[in-house]
Amino acid sequence: MKAIVKHHRGYGAELQMVDIPTINDDEVLIKVKATSICGTDVHIYTWDDWSASRVNPPYVFGHEFAGEVVGVGHNVTNVQLGDYVSAETHIVCGTCPQCLRGDFHICKNTKIIGVDTQGCFAEYVAMPASNIWKNPKEMPYHVASIQEPMGNAVHTVLAGDVTGKSVAVIGCGPIGIMAVGVAKAAGASQVIAFDVNEFRLELAKKMGATTIVNSLKENPVEVAMRLTDGNGVDVVCEMSGHPIAMNQGFDMVTNGGRVSILSLPVRPVEIDITNNIVFKGVTVQGITGRRMYETWIQVSNLLKSGQVDVEPLITHRLPLEEFEKGFQLMIQGKCGKVVLIP
Incomplete structure (x- = not known):
């Protein structure tokens, strides 16, 4: 599959052909329909001090997306083939004191997709089924892909x-x-x-x-x-x-x-x-992340009701291959939200 790879410890990224992810029994495989560029991705792309201390190239980055479930692990019961989904990007442990009291968003052992794990700037992404959020069928892909940052x-x-x-x-x-x-x-x-x-x-x-x-x-x-x-x-x-x-x-x-x-x-x-x-x-x-899953419910309802219209914010939709243009727009501040279409 095609994917944007943070290929080295320095500025930039490359479009490469990489293997489609395999999934374990508790994961699902998603065909990405839209993925948006986040400020965190810009930190990684430009290779600032934070990214140099946090991420370990080479790997696929990106963490905001919407897509269709095309593979389901043996133990998965909450997600089915064909479901239209996005995902909470914080993968939490479920056992630390914060998780046990319901504050999953500040889990002490959080891993973030596209930062600590393989990400979604690609044609396919694997995710734990417990992180999946099902989208309303009528929500456009480009809108669904920015729910995660809207949650912030x-x-x-x-x-x-x-x-x-x-x-x-x-x-x-x-x-x-x-x-x-x-x-x-x-x-x-x-x-x-x-x-x-x-x-x-x-x-x-x-x-x-x-x-x-x-x-x-x-x-x-x-x-x-x-x-x-x-x-x-x-x-x-x-x-x-x-x-x-x-x-x-x-x-x-x-x-x-x-x-x-x-x-x-x-x-x-x-x-x-x-x-x-x-x-x-x-x-x-x-403030870190989103309350899981209270914030996702609020985001989905605000969008579905029309009380918040994010269309004016989504200023660019580009093919995945034009990711460099998207990142330059973000770096220069000449855009709102940039969505990449695999």
């Missing part, structure tokens, strides 16, 4: 109440843009989107942002204070990972507010804990 946005925004509250989304990459749509659908009174990329700010506006702010042209904290009558925003969703932007988020959050951080700063960030967390009484949350 849903988890971040809905980690607390947003109804009637002001929400700041700092960093309008694809997940940040989805967070805008989720916050609006969940009843936020204001959704203020911050970024330095005009193209992506316009996408955030299409997804429901009530105000878009280019942080190079306006002072983000001053804008946030002006829009909230000097009170500050109730909820900050930090998606940028940039030290300056993160501190601006803590500056603009109101007393008793919430800061939910999904971003992954590549270096330690200095925060004024005394004045911006302790004295403000702020709740700070680290």
Whole structure:
């Protein structure tokens, strides 16, 4: 089969012919119909410090997809041939303290497909049957392929109440843009989107942002204070990972507010804990993955109901062979979500 292989410990990747995966008794084989590029994949493609410390080439990467089940292991009872599926990408142990209390998304022994195992930038992918999510038949493949990252946005925004509250989304990459749509659908009174990329700010506006702010042209904290009558925003969703932007988020959050951080700063960030967390009484949350499977239910229902329309976000659909173009678009920030079609 054709697959995008992270072939060496350096920049880039290659399209290669590799063996179709074999499955064990608890796995299923899926023919991939659509697979989307994630920011994590860009880290791996460009070979930054994080990827150099985490992944071990050569291997097939990629972890967001939708497809059809074409093979089923002997022990599998929850999935059948022909099922239209996506998958939770965190493979968990089920036995650590976190799993035993139902917090599977923070399993201490998590493995991520396309990071720690073979991924889905290919014509076929093997997955544990326990990770399979069945899609509504009417959901287009390209939409179904981005449910996993949308789950990150849903988890971040809905980690607390947003109804009637002001929400700041700092960093309008694809997940940040989805967070805008989720916050609006969940009843936020204001959704203020911050970024330095005009193209992506316009996408955030299409997804429901009530105000878009280019942080190079306006002072983000001053804008946030002006829009909230000097009170500050109730909820900050930090998606940028940039030290300056993160501190601006803590500056603009109101007393008793919430800061939910999904971003992954590549270096330690200095925060004024005394004045911006302790004295403000702020709740700070680290967000990882999706709650299994509460978040998937929320994502599927938001899409099925039409309350969140992700079509404006999916700006490019390319053949698998044109993956280099897709990655360049992501690196340059000239796209929303890029979907590859095997």
